[in-house]
Amino acid sequence: MDYFLTEEQKMIVELTRKIAREKITPVVAHHDETEEFPWDIMKLLAEADLFGVYIPQEYGGLGGGVFELSLVTEELSKVCGGIAICYAATALGTYPILLFGNEEQKKKYLPQLAKGVRLAAFALTEPNAGSDAAGIQTLAKKEGEHYILNGTKQWITNGGEAEVYTVIAMTDRARGARGATAFILEKGMDGFDFGKKEKKMGIRASATRELIFTDCKVEASRILGKEGIGFLVAMKTFDASRPGVAAQALGIAHGALDDAVKYSRQRVQFGKPISSFQAIQHILADMATQVEAARALIYATARMIDKGVKDIARESAMSKLFASDVAMKVTTDAVQVFGGYGYMREYPVEKRMRDAKITQIYEGTNQIQRNVIALQLIKEAAKGK
């Protein structure tokens, strides 16, 4: 389908595709096997300016938006969903600064993040607070001009590898959801340590770690926006970043579709390529249709966000929900098309199926996405829209 990308967007896609094909393809299995962080690839993406596609030019970026970010994430994910998320999680950690940072904070952090010389991460989840984000326990206690952070964040993508962290902590427990605050923290600060690296089912190239705060002293100038709006920062960040996760899911699904089509033409059973069986053709047709539908939804949402539409929670949630369910379905079907070979590590679709699963879980599980969508529907109905 032709989405009438601009010259610049086509350039971004072309360059990302080239790097992904030539440099990522040969190392996909290695990173999946060893769980080694793909620093070499991050460096290549940085040199190509890809970390800056969604950052305004005045801060050293290329001046694009969520759409450009999604295009890069999609292309990377077609080759490796794990390596793609190391890139996309940096955007997740950067969006709070883009959306809520003051001029000084933007000038300090955005140029480095746009250049990709430093990676970023976003930390909300805790052992006892996942979907129920309002249940976070990490405390930022005000002491004079400073805040003292104590607590543990769990499963933070890019944890330990990134240098810039947006961390949501409670500054006033009594105020509940209005008592959270977002801080910009940096690796190396006293009292800021990392826990063990998790061993995962999929996206194994990415690093997932705990952030541990023990009497970590933080200046008030590190607050994003102001005290008390931590959850607003998180929600607005997710609104902008969910199309990115959706694009990751889309890329994984598209990669699986390509694999399946190619394989079905090579595999011969009953004296014919399996692509000649209608049962296989129909699976492929459904896969392709779902992938295209996901793409159309994501691109439309990303364009909406970049045009400055404010109320995007619903569309953003729909993109993530739909694309990730498509990714799970399509990768499972790809394994089916491959038969027993699909179940083997030596073939690519087994990994894609493992990689797809996470997209239904993080940045809000798909149950939570449905809650968000339904809530918007009911709200609108109540307003008589």
Next chain:
Amino acid sequence: MDIIVCIKQVPDTASLHTLKINPKTNTLMRDTAPAIINPFDENAIEEGIRLKEKYAGEVTVLSMGPPQVEKALRDALAMGADNAILLSDRSFAGADTLATSYTLAEAIKKIGKFDLILFGKQAIDGDTAQVGPGVAECLGLPQITYVRKIEIENGKLRAERTLEDSFELVEAELPAVITVTKEINTPRYPSLKGIMKSKKAQITIWSLKEMSIDSDRVGLEGSSTQVIRIFTPEMRSKGEILQGTSEDVVDTLINKLRERKVL
């Protein structure tokens, strides 16, 4: 340090199966495969940019060819070259390595200011490896071919020149002509900012008239090479794989060699 990198646009050998030979002229039909920068020339561009980054100065990419070659020059600009010059004129067409060397050398004289001229060791289409040395001869400059490492100290150049199973350390005064191998570096990807800049960049085009050079020394006219015939060598007949225990296999082999009177 000002550097000139001579580059050639060639058909992508990865798409060799789409390539065709013009049966009348016995030359490649270049539009039958996608065009890329000759891979060894990419190493030359990369080396030029690295030297510039180290010692300051400018990198100028120079190519001779039809107007489509602009694409290759823009790709070089996107990597980080500063200027691009295309030598393009109907009369330049059909040049062999002699005429090409002459034309490039004249263009380099016209550019005037340079400390180093870089080439890839050879082009993957013609595979002659003659144009670099040819230009050096036309200009009367020292040349070092098959270079895998360049160092510059006090205006002196020191290069590692690859031989079959060793290397030579060669020194030369600048300006000099160098042709590089793949080992010298890994060419960078263009950056997005580089690509955007290159799209807007001005490419200087020089025709025969602007270069005021001998028209009988360029193009087909100035070429002393004549292609008489191009053919695909006949496929060798298939090998035979002998199977069995080592003893059986050796016996059969000896017998077969005897049958053919090799032994």
